[in-house]
Amino acid sequence: MELKDAIFNRRSIRKYRSQNVEKNVLVELVKFGMYAPSARNTRSWHFYIISDREKLNEVAEKHPYAKMLKSAGAAILVCGDKSIEPMEGYLALNCANACENIMLGALESGLGTCWIAVYPREERIKLISEIFSLPEHHLPIALLAVGYPDEEKGMPERFEENKITFIE
Numbered sequence: 001m002e003l004k005d006a007i008f009n010r011r012s013i014r015k016y017r018s019q020n021v022e023k024n025v026l027v028e029l030v031k032f033g034m035y036a037p038s039a040r041n042t043r044s045w046h047f048y049i050i051s052d053r054e055k056l057n058e059v060a061e062k063h064p065y066a067k068m069l070k071s072a073g074a075a076i077l078v079c080g081d082k083s084i085e086p087m088e089g090y091l092a093l094n095c096a097n098a099c100e101n102i103m104l105g106a107l108e109s110g111l112g113t114c115w116i117a118v119y120p121r122e123e124r125i126k127l128i129s130e131i132f133s134l135p136e137h138h139l140p141i142a143l144l145a146v147g148y149p150d151e152e153k154g155m156p157e158r159f160e161e162n163k164i165t166f167i168e
């Protein structure tokens with residue numbers, strides 16, 4: 001798949017086929033994440049690969065916008081590592097870059113993804129930290145649902161020339 005096709009065609013997938021995602025494929029997605037740019041190249045992230053069905057269902061029930069986890073084969077929890085980078089802003093930016101790499105890279109394997117918001121909402125940080133018993137230095141930024149899509153979405157028109165200023 002060409003990179004521009006991945007960029008234009010990536011959509012949030014919220015319906016998945018009941019098919020497990022192989023562990024080696026999930027590790028490859030995390031590897032994509034680890035190649036994202038990070039401030040001062042700190043790579044201040046930590047990834048949890050989650051295939052525990054009970055945990056996925058628990059998040060689906062307790063998080064207000066995570067129902068798709070009931071059908072997703074797995075999820076990747078992207079955390080900032082406060083022991084590496086103390087500034088939360090950088091943790092969030094670095095992890096967001098990793099998330100985008102994972103979501104685009106997933107398309108190559110025929111997988112769909114959906115970002116489930118955690119950071120910066122305190123109640124969701126607490127919820128996810130408790131469900132996955134995170135150590136204090138792991139700040140959950142985003143949970144990515146991953147699975148084989150059971151819905152098709154087209155490429156939307158999003159080019160907005162009025163949002164560009166040329167300085168020449």
Ligand SMILES: Cc1cc2nc3c(=O)[nH]c(=O)nc-3n(C[C@H](O)[C@H](O)[C@H](O)COP(=O)(O)O)c2cc1C
Pocket residue numbers: 010011012013014065066114115116117
């Ligand atoms: C920071 C962030 C938080 C998001 N949180 C959620 C969420 O909690 N649940 C959800 O279903 N989608 C969530 N999304 C996905 C957006 O709704 C989606 O990206 C947006 O509507 C554009 O659609 P597309 O991803 O199909 O292009 C989130 C996306 C981002 C970047």
